[in-house]
Amino acid sequence: MDDLLVHLLNALLYASVLFLIAGGLSLIYGVMRIVNLAHGNLYAVGAYATAWTMGRVLGTGQPSLMLYLLLPVGAVTAAALGAVIEPTLLRPLYKRAEEYQLLITFGLLLILEDLLRFVFGPYPLSASGLYETVGSLSIGDSVYPGYNLVVILVGGIAAAVLWALIYRTKFGVILRATSQDKRMASALGVNVNRVYLEAFTLGCFMAGLGGAIIVPQQGAVLGMGVDALILAFVVVVIGGLGSLEGALLGALMVGIVREFGIAFFPEVELAILYFMAAVVLLIRPAGLFGHA
């Protein structure tokens, strides 16, 4: 029973981070109809930026509360990067064929991968300082790290805030309107370029936040972005490209399957996830929550 609880918490931990990454990916697709292959790298940027900043601060003997305040650094860095990428690289391509949009984000993936190596060096960065300050709690016979609960909490809060933002604010109305009919929204006076910029920045912010909250637990390594992207793809394919509810459900499903997969059948754990995505695409191409 306690084992089951630990597995469930781990599944929620995965799901929280995956929701932040996949939610951003889905938001960007929903509004802009662009599948950003470099999205995983923005998650990596968030992780690296947070880990690096914590590394600077940790030596100075700041209280641990200070470290929590550093979590948003990664998210803001990723958002700033997104705010630069959208107008310079993506905006010229909206009228071109989808192939080119995919390709340019693939090019961006290659560039960002090496940019991280260039800025932060080839070695992994750790931010375990924060992880250790939280301590641990005991669940039955096993000891469970308390920081994992912080991650789950942040994931939950992010989902709630995002929901409120999209469904309860004027910004959300404009975002949804643009997503449904870009030309109509434009005719009604919405500045579509600005909405695109905001949506892309928000998506990148979420990816960066995902990286920032997980980095104290896992550390930042090169290649983490590419791995995360493919899992985020599985999530959005299951939930439906462009749907936030779908991203949440997909993240929970992938989190659970992954956790129990690693525990009980590690050889085919990844294969099952991709297979799940393929099956959903075949039965419901638009995903469980998507609209074709």
Place this chain on the structure above:
Amino acid sequence: MSPISASPKRALFYAIPIAVVLFFLPLLIEPYQVTLLEYGLIFAIAALGFNLLLGYTGLLSFGHSAYFGMGAYAVAFIVKYLNITSMEVFLLGGALASAAVAALFGFLCVRYTRIFFGILTMALSQVLWSLAFKFYWVTGGTDGLRVPTPSLLGVTIPQGEEKMMFLAHRYYYYVLVIFFLSAAAMWLIVHSPFGKALQAIRDNETRAEFVGVQVWHYRWVAFLVSGIYTGLAGTLWVPLNGLTTPDILHWTFSGKIVFFTVLGGFQTFMGPIIGGVVYNYLETYAVGHTVYWQMVLGVVLVLLVLVLPAGIAGTAGRLMLRLRKAA
């Protein structure tokens, strides 16, 4: 497609000089350069197959690593379990394995177009990657599987000859012949009624269906042919590389296949061939000169998309057309 190479005469007019150059080139350049050219030609075969889908049928696959990898792993398994090192058996095995996977994946994918097709092909190829990655007692995991130098038409590597020389000489001509056969076959395919039907599907699916083209069936056959080409490339690649690892099954390798096809220009017949060869030089050069080679490739790709979307062949064709008009 482009007016160039529309008639067989025209095509031979371009193909024969290229064949002559490629035939005599190994006598003039160093063995290492020959192997680079070999890699390029092999990538060109993969790109030719890939472009039957992208350029001619209008489907962007992000999962062609699956067929390249199947071609390569089929060879490794033939060596490991059957202890055969004949290149002809490799080719047969590689073609069969990639055909089987392409037939299945194609059957699942051709009902979709655009981004869904791309993601579905990617997800399916990742299934193979994760299997190759995790079942290490079969596939060697990340260490991969070694593949010895094969015998060509029954001729094994002569006693005392260096492996490098064998690969740069005999194997080069072997690859060259297969390259020309594949290119000729592809030329016939895209200029056949079947090829025309594919282009009709690409340009307007609904109309194609109205005039009686069975869209899914045609797409499936195109997918199958495309997969076999890319599989053959994988089979030819593996003796040259000496090793197959899960890297060639990963979706980023599929991205490379897309990259070199677009680099050459996917709206022309020659484009993928040029792209495969040029990309290989570009990557080798970048890897040899900087640890930030991915950044070099990324910048090239971004510039390509922004400035030269028609690729090398497309841009060259347009320039020639403009010159001809000016003259």
